[in-house]
Every structure is written in C-alpha cells, then in structure tokens.
Amino acid sequence: MLSEMHPKLPPSEEKIALYILEHPQEAISLTASELGKRSSTSSAAVIRLCKSLGLKGFQDLKLRIAGDLQKNRAVGFRDIEPNESAVSIIEKMTSNSVQTIRETAELLDYEELERAVKLCQNAETIHFFGVGASSIIAQDAQQKFLRIDKKATAFPDFHMAATLVANANKNDVVVGISFSGKTFEVAKILELANKKGAHTISLTKYGSSLVSEQADIKLYTSATREPTFRSGATSSRIAQxxxxxxxxMCVASQAYEETIKHLDQTREMIDILRDNIKPKQK
Known part of the structure; x- marks a missing residue:
C-alpha cells in the first residue's frame, strides 16, 4: 500500500510513508508523535496518512507493518528471459501468480466486500464492463452469475454497454473493471450509472483513480508491476x-440451497446437450 500510494500523497504524508518503507522495524516501536518527529512532520500528518490509506488508525498501520515483517521476503515479480527453459518459466509464473493473489487478498477491505456482496444479492441485473483484457474478466463474471440464476450482462462494446446502463434502474448494479483505473470508457459507464441511480462497484489496482472515484464501492487488486515482457499483465488478470x-462465492454462500439447485440444473442441462451432440457409435 505504501509503495503504491506514496507518490500520490501530500508532501508531509509522503515523507512519513518513505520513512516507514526505509525503517519498518523502527516504525512499529514508535508513537505517532515520535514517527512525526523522525520523518520531520507531525503526529497529525501520521493520522492523515492512515486515513489516506483507508486504515482505522495508527495501530492498524503498525499491525500491518509488523505482519509484513513476519513474512518471508518476497522474490518480487520476475520477467522471463530470452530462450528461457520451460521449467524456469513455470517456476517464475507460478511465483508471480501466488504473490499477486496473496497481495490482493490483503488489500481487500472486508466491509467494502460485504457491501458489494449485499448489492449483488439484491440486484435485479448486474452489468459487468471492462475494455480489452478486462472485458474477459467481465465475461467470466457474467458466466458465473448466470449459472446461479442472477441476471448479468457483459458487453465489451462501449456503445452497447452505455445503452444497457442508460436503461438501468436503482435495483441494478454496474461493475466497472479496469486494472489501471485509468480506462476512460469504464469511468464514463460508471458515471452514467450513477446518474441513473444504479449502484456502482469498481475493480481496479490499489489507489485512487479515474474509475474508482466514480464508484460507490471500491474493490482493489494488488498493484503488480509490469516487466518488459508484460508478465505483470498476466498477474493482474489473475488478481481480477x-x-x-x-x-x-460470497454471494453464492448467502443463498446456498438455491445456489446448489441452480448449479445442478445448469450442469444437468449441459450434460444433456453433450449427450445429444456426441457422435453415435457405429
């Protein structure tokens, strides 16, 4: 969180963030006033930093730092090399994916997630929208929710998505997906949804962005870096x-019996279709 956010913070808060990144072990033993002095700022700036990070307070920040210090040192996201062996690529890509998933899990705000779950549970229709690689995530989401009898759309075309959202109502939920958070089309779809009174959810990398600013509920993924060969793009897709x-799964769990019934029905229908198109044995 600190690594991603510090360039976007006000000067005094950035000083504190950089001090913590350079002296994490020392930071957890300091009071807010002491940390302010060590970073040439103030205790008030320390509290403002906690708010900027979406934390409950200074103790929450120190607990997170302490937790990170207990972990094994991460290798970091590693790019592939020219003519690299399949064994090495398997190891690197697996390591990148595991690290991304862990970081994403740590960044998810439980309260925001619960709010998103409740909205999706009660939604008349859920509209998922993303551009480029994020449109694949939207289509995956649509497929999942359709299987439990939840109306969902995922049109990758901007004009089609705008048409749908233009007819949305207060019982609909619009989910804007953009790893960078800078995708203009996604931000405009959420803006349009807000004007129509629909509920809005964003799924972006951690930090304030054009897309997340348009959403009622903000869900974040790990802010993975993209190396030369863009293996980071692979990791961001996995995080989304x-x-x-x-x-x-949270939505499905809240209506477990109904979910099982719908999943059984969809599975049965697929099985029937498969049996009907199998080539007949001579």
Missing part, C-alpha cells in the same frame, strides 16, 4: 479473476 471468484 480472484476478486470476482471471491465476490461470486
């Missing part, structure tokens, strides 16, 4: 799918 899976 992970959050969608969590959201779906």
């Amino acid at each position: 799918l992970h959050v969608i899976d969590i959201l779906f």
Whole structure:
C-alpha cells in the first residue's frame, strides 16, 4: 500500500510513508508523535496518512507493518528471459501468480466486500464492463452469475454497454473493471450509472483513480508491476479473476440451497446437450 500510494500523497504524508518503507522495524516501536518527529512532520500528518490509506488508525498501520515483517521476503515479480527453459518459466509464473493473489487478498477491505456482496444479492441485473483484457474478466463474471440464476450482462462494446446502463434502474448494479483505473470508457459507464441511480462497484489496482472515484464501492487488486515482457499483465488478470471468484462465492454462500439447485440444473442441462451432440457409435 505504501509503495503504491506514496507518490500520490501530500508532501508531509509522503515523507512519513518513505520513512516507514526505509525503517519498518523502527516504525512499529514508535508513537505517532515520535514517527512525526523522525520523518520531520507531525503526529497529525501520521493520522492523515492512515486515513489516506483507508486504515482505522495508527495501530492498524503498525499491525500491518509488523505482519509484513513476519513474512518471508518476497522474490518480487520476475520477467522471463530470452530462450528461457520451460521449467524456469513455470517456476517464475507460478511465483508471480501466488504473490499477486496473496497481495490482493490483503488489500481487500472486508466491509467494502460485504457491501458489494449485499448489492449483488439484491440486484435485479448486474452489468459487468471492462475494455480489452478486462472485458474477459467481465465475461467470466457474467458466466458465473448466470449459472446461479442472477441476471448479468457483459458487453465489451462501449456503445452497447452505455445503452444497457442508460436503461438501468436503482435495483441494478454496474461493475466497472479496469486494472489501471485509468480506462476512460469504464469511468464514463460508471458515471452514467450513477446518474441513473444504479449502484456502482469498481475493480481496479490499489489507489485512487479515474474509475474508482466514480464508484460507490471500491474493490482493489494488488498493484503488480509490469516487466518488459508484460508478465505483470498476466498477474493482474489473475488478481481480477480472484476478486470476482471471491465476490461470486460470497454471494453464492448467502443463498446456498438455491445456489446448489441452480448449479445442478445448469450442469444437468449441459450434460444433456453433450449427450445429444456426441457422435453415435457405429
């Protein structure tokens, strides 16, 4: 959180963030006043930093720092090399994916997630929208929710999505998906949804962005870096799918018996279709 946010913070808060990043062990033993002095700021700036990070207070910040210090040192996101062996690529990509999923899990705000779950439970229709690679995440989400009899759309075309949202109502939920948070089309769809009175959810990398600012509820993924060969783009896709899976499972769990019934019905229908298109044995 500190690594991603410090360039966007006000000067005094950035000083504190950089001090913590350079002296994490020392920071957890200090009071807010002492940390302010060490970073040439003030205790008030320390409290403002906690608010900027979406934390409950200074103790919450220190607990998170202490938790990070207990972990094994992460290798970091590693790019592939020219003519690299399949064994090495498997190891690197697996490591990148695992790290992304762990960081994403840590960044998910439980209260925001619960609010998103409740909205999706009660929604008349859920409209998922993303551009480019994020449109694949939207289509995956649509497929999941349709299987439990929840109306969902996922049109990758901007004009089609705008048409749907233009007819949305207060019982609909619009989910804007953009890893960078800078995708203009996604931000405009959420803005339009807000004007129509629909509920809005954003799924972006951690931090304030054009897209997240338009959403009532903000869900975040790990802010993975993109190396030269863009293996970070692969990791960001996995992070987005992970959050969608969590959201779906939470919604499904709240209506467990109904979910099982709908999943059985959809599975049965697919099985019937498969049996009907199998080539007949001579």
